[in-house]
Amino acid sequence: MTAVLSTHGLIARYGDFQALYGVDIDLAEGEAVALIGANGAGKSTFLRAVMGLLRVAPDMVRLKGQPIGGMATDRMVQMGISIVPEGRRLFTGMSVEDNLRVAVDQAQRMGRKGGWSLARLQALFPILKDKARTPVESLSGGQQQMVAIGRALLCQPSVLLCDEISLGLAPKVIREIYAALPEIRAQGTAVMLVEQDVGLAQSASDRLYCMLEGRVTLSGRSAEVTRDQIGAAYFGGSHAVV
């Protein structure tokens, strides 16, 4: 399979601090790939670097083979990469519908076409219809996460990056959100899941990468990697999961 999104020796820094040391990760069309690792391993930095929020060289990030590294974030969206950011980052002071409409507007402006519409999204997450007129800040965490995912999908992405979408949510809500994944993938959208929950990451993905201190320490088919392998890659050295 050809990669829709790939990184090649991706290096990123925050000032003098180097956060990524040559990361090679790829995603194929319709594939779900998990990115796991401890806090500070560089997962969110990786997503920020891909989205053009950190300075990187053009050749380090490729979309369908084209070098796009370091382009402005809105251009990344225009080319088909969307992100569900850490902490959701909804537009406060605006209703649920207006939050989603912003994405619809921009997709229209950029001429991006795809299978997602407001109506289809509301069918996937009915709460988005029931609470359409509610200000986003008065929604529960899980409902806000649905808005954030909806907003990213309405940009009609070919690649969807999800940063810790299960963080702080109840197991029931997490299941509800992850249940939407097959429908998203059926659209041909490649999904990258950055996850803290290793078990969840493994079960929801085709392949996984594990990062440690800015490097990829393990990659493989999610169904095939063992708990011991993940434990070693996650913590480094010869640690194992007990």
Place this chain on the structure above:
Amino acid sequence: MQWFDALVQGVLLGGMYAQYALGMALMFGVMRIVNVSHGDLVILLSLIGISLASSFGFGPVTVMVALVPLAVILGWLLQKAILNRVVGDDPLPSLIATFGLSLALQNLMLQIWSANSRSLPGGGIESKSIQIGGIYIGLLPVIVLAFAIGLTFALDLMLKRSRFGRALRAAAADVEAASMTGINPRRVYAAATAIAVGILGFAAVFQSLRSTVAPADGGAQLIYAFEAVIIGGMGSVWGAFIGSMVLGISQAIGFRIDPGFGVLAGHLVFLLVLATRPQGLFGKG
């Protein structure tokens, strides 16, 4: 009757203040950019308008037709050249940059137009009035109020209903998240500042028809605009309009109490609102 007259005159004065306040409501209230040169831009545009009128014999309507597009371009340039470099979570850089701009503009205007007060000849419209039940109502202030209502209505509708308005509100809420949704925040901000300064094009024509303008007058307009936005509540366009009315009525009633007390009365009401309802009349939280 005297007090009712003060109320009517206050509302009409508020119409003028609303025209300063609308641009401020957009820039300060929504985008959280502090533009200290707001008042100086009104004066600059007024003086350009007056020069156009005296050089080419333009009437007030022609001056307005020329001045509003010029103001739009000026606003766009202001954002592109200066404000986009300093915009961010910290309001201090934009404050300092526009403070510098304010000083530079005032001195530039002194250089070009000298310190003399000037006004725009209105061909008699400025002195026409109608009498309703013992109260004289100036025709020009009524036109000013009508324009203020129209502009407020249009700006509010644009913010709430248009694609551009949603993009602007999104960028104001979270610039980075807005760019993650495909918005180019710099372009949206440039357009918003163009609109904010464009409205000052209308204000400039009416200001110089109603009274005189001199290069150092910008400070008062800036203060009135700030006060109106804060009285009304940040982020609310109609709030800024109502805030302008409150300010206008306070000043008009103050003038009736004592001619020296008018402007101070406006400031006192502003302080009263700040002390008792710091989020403004229409502000949330």
